[in-house]
Amino acid sequence: MQRKINSILVFGLGKVGSLMAFMLHETGFEVTGADMQIREDYPFAVKTLDVSSSEALKKNMHGFDAVISCLPYSFNISVASIASQLGIHYFDLTEDVPTTKAIIEMSHSSSAVMAPQCGLAPGFIAIVGASLANRLDKIRNIKLRVGALPSNPTGLLSYAFNWSPEGVVNEYLNDCEVIEGGQHKWVSPLEWLEKIVIDGIELEAFTTSGGLGTMCETYAGVVENLDYKTMRYPGHAQLMNFYFHELLMREDRLKAGEILVNAKPPVSDDVVYVHASAEGWKFGNLVREEFVNAYRPVEIGGRRWRAISWTTAASACAVIELVSNGTLSDKGFIKQEEIALDKFLLTHNGRLYSGLPHGGKL
Structure with a gap:
């Protein structure tokens, strides 16, 4: 089946962001990571980016199929707004209620997916x-x-x-x-x-x-x-x-x-x-x-990851897989409770929740 998402930009290469980028890279997506400082070597492309600049965000988001914000929640409305304008699928991990409500409002006029709250809880x-x-x-x-x-x-x-x-x-x-x-x-x-x-x-x-x-x-x-x-x-x-x-x-x-x-x-x-x-x-x-x-x-990937990091990252990656393979809608707001657990657990990354290996390794 042809993917609906090929290229993904991951904002924020902290504990969860770097793991998400690696897991998506291992799943076969074309991944680029972006942060204000690049502190280590990664097996995917990276770029240094000032996420506080709307112009820099917009310039660097062009050409991607999807964007994931692993930034502090205060940046998410700006990233989501630009993604909506550009018709780029948007995902994040936020638990902040006002931020989520603002992104839901954007989804009504977006031609792409707007999916906040894709982590562990909510998610x-x-x-x-x-x-x-x-x-x-x-x-x-x-x-x-x-x-x-x-x-x-x-x-x-x-x-x-x-x-x-x-x-x-x-x-x-x-x-x-x-x-x-x-x-x-x-x-x-x-x-x-x-x-x-x-x-x-x-x-x-x-x-x-x-x-x-x-x-x-x-x-x-x-x-x-x-x-x-x-x-x-x-x-x-x-x-x-x-x-x-x-x-x-x-x-x-x-x-x-x-x-x-x-x-x-x-x-x-x-x-x-x-x-x-x-x-x-x-x-x-x-x-x-x-x-x-x-x-x-x-x-x-040869590195031991904290439980909070991999449970959060695996959940968001699984949702992205379900959008990409057509199981979930490719437009509008996605409610986490509308995602079928059995289909979630069958994804490359969601199966970690069943104790099954990711990419053949645990």
Whole structure:
């Protein structure tokens, strides 16, 4: 089958961006990576680019079939706007709700795909949640939980910042979209605390912003309760509430992130927990469908990659594959929950989620 996407420009060659570019290169796409500084050698073409310049962005995006933004979310609207103008397929990993809404608005007049939120959460977790819900005749609850954590935590916070500090701070401070009792609502983050046990490991889960993507819109009038929570080791939520609200660190988000990363830098041995469930009725019986897994670092291309990096990158790469091979539409906004899990897991990159090798290697 002829591909609808051949050439791809990847903005941002950080932890996830460089891995995405490599995985797409290994999948057979013609990849070019772009960043303000090129710090290492890559098996694909690279260019140095000032992403803060709209003119530079527009000039360098010409001629590509697709663009992926692995930049901080504050750059995404600019990149998406230019992609829409040029008729280039656009993908990103953002969990920021206002950014996503702006890109959805652009999609109404775009001749290409506009697909934000293609990472882990939002992204893969919505694909899983919808897959579980689709097994039911009538849905009562959809509960989605994701935790990216150090495998061997230390200290009271029991955390390490393997992900963007700006993104984590936003998730902890922005209001959270839910459906409760059939009503669409916005609730506070770091609330609705619950206990979850996975493989004997006790975790806590609490509300955070952005993880549901567009699911509240999709399931309005269909489900009684729908929510997303982040999982952490016990005690984390109480300490973060103290930090942000009693110490007033919410008033300076940039400084709050800097302090946290300085105190809890990234670790190489991490784990990503995914716990999704859907409750409802099937053939007249009340049932609960579950998807529970723990993902750990894997070797890709002779290098060991953190769990949070490969789960995020593999999800976005799989979506790009599905657009390219014609499984998904090649125009307009793509909702993650409309992507079939079985087709996702059959892609070259999505099969990593099944424990199957990428390019013959793990």
